[in-house]
Amino acid sequence: MSQDFRTDMSRVKGHGSAHNGTHHFIAHRVSAIILAITVPFLVWGILSSAPDGFDGFLDYIETTFGALTLLLFVTAAFFHGRSGLTEVILDYTSGGTRMGLLLAVTLISIGFWLLAVLSIFRIWLGA
Amino acid sequence: MGSKWNDTRPLSPHLQVWRWHPTMLSSILHRATGVALYLAIILLSVFLAVLAAGPEVFMNYSAIFYSPLGAIGFFIVIGILSFHMLNGIRHLIWDSGHLLSPPVANAMSIAIIAAAAVIAVILTFILVSSVGGV
Numbered sequence: 001m002s003q004d005f006r007t008d009m010s011r012v013k014g015h016g017s018a019h020n021g022t023h024h025f026i027a028h029r030v031s032a033i034i035l036a037i038t039v040p041f042l043v044w045g046i047l048s049s050a051p052d053g054f055d056g057f058l059d060y061i062e063t064t065f066g067a068l069t070l071l072l073f074v075t076a077a078f079f080h081g082r083s084g085l086t087e088v089i090l091d092y093t094s095g096g097t098r099m100g101l102l103l104a105v106t107l108i109s110i111g112f113w114l115l116a117v118l119s120i121f122r123i124w125l126g127a
Numbered sequence: 128m129g130s131k132w133n134d135t136r137p138l139s140p141h142l143q144v145w146r147w148h149p150t151m152l153s154s155i156l157h158r159a160t161g162v163a164l165y166l167a168i169i170l171l172s173v174f175l176a177v178l179a180a181g182p183e184v185f186m187n188y189s190a191i192f193y194s195p196l197g198a199i200g201f202f203i204v205i206g207i208l209s210f211h212m213l214n215g216i217r218h219l220i221w222d223s224g225h226l227l228s229p230p231v232a233n234a235m236s237i238a239i240i241a242a243a244a245v246i247a248v249i250l251t252f253i254l255v256s257s258v259g260g261v
Contacts, residue, residue, distance in 0.1 A: 004143070005148065028184070029222070032215050032218075032219065033219070035212070035215075036212060036216060038217065039208065039212060043205070043208075043250065046254075047250065047253055047254055047257070050254055050258050051258050053185075053187045053189060053193075053255045054178070054182050054186070054189070057178050061175075061178070063211060074168065074171070074175075077164075077168045077171075078168060081154075081161075081164065081165040081168060084161045084162075084165070085162065085165055086159075088162060094200065100238065106202060108169070112169050112172040112173075113194075115172045115173070115175070115176050116168075116171065116172040116175050116176075118179070119172070119175035119178065119179035120175060120178045120179075122179040123175075123178060123179050
């Protein structure tokens with residue numbers, strides 16, 4: 001006894017599974033775990049650096065530990081953010097809008113990730 | 128999309144027909160805070176670029192960083208970050224099959240929202256009181 005639970009619209013469109021959900025699911029959670037570990041260090045870094053202004057922030061990023069946690073954080077954050085925003089865009093948009101937004105989020109993510117990474121390296125290596 | 132659809136029942140859970148409950152609120156907030164945090168990491172990148180540009184450039188903006196606006200921004204970002212992180216950890220626990228019963232999930236939704244607010248207040252207090260001394 002088989003029963004079709006699909007809606008009329010789903011049957012007309014005739015799309016099947018895209019077979020790529022598992023990768024997205026796991027990658028989103030792995031980046032989430034990296035963020036959950038690095039976020040407390042990042043917040044502590046900001047709180048401990050802020051009273052000393054420019055020198056305080058530089059002292060923090062110039063340490064190997066500070067630079068590495070920041071690099072890990074921004075990399076996981078832009079990956080996780082793009083992954084999450086992609087999900088939101090796929091849920092609420094279609095057609096050209098969807099393509100445009102997906103492209104924009106990808107370019108913005110790579111661009112600002114590069115800006116952050118190059119800035120961290122400049123401070124870290126310039127120490 | 129323009130086909131004749133005579134069944135008036137909703138096809139999917141729409142906001143107008145669902146009674147609001149805590150897990151629904153935390154689900155929507157998780158998405159909203161996630162999108163907001165994407166803007167926050169873009170701001171973090173800009174902040175790092177300003178730091179890398181040197182002390183002169185930093186001085187041009189430090190009045191903004193160390194104004195009440197900076198403290199308010201810190202409070203908001205820490206609040207939504209705390210919520211998204213606590214709720215995200217709960218999602219990881221949910222994936223393992225635990226804490227899924229409606230009463231527990233609803234109570235935890237309220238607890239997570241409250242905890243995020245408390246964390247934001249405490250950390251902002253620490254920031255303002257330590258910076259205020261300079």
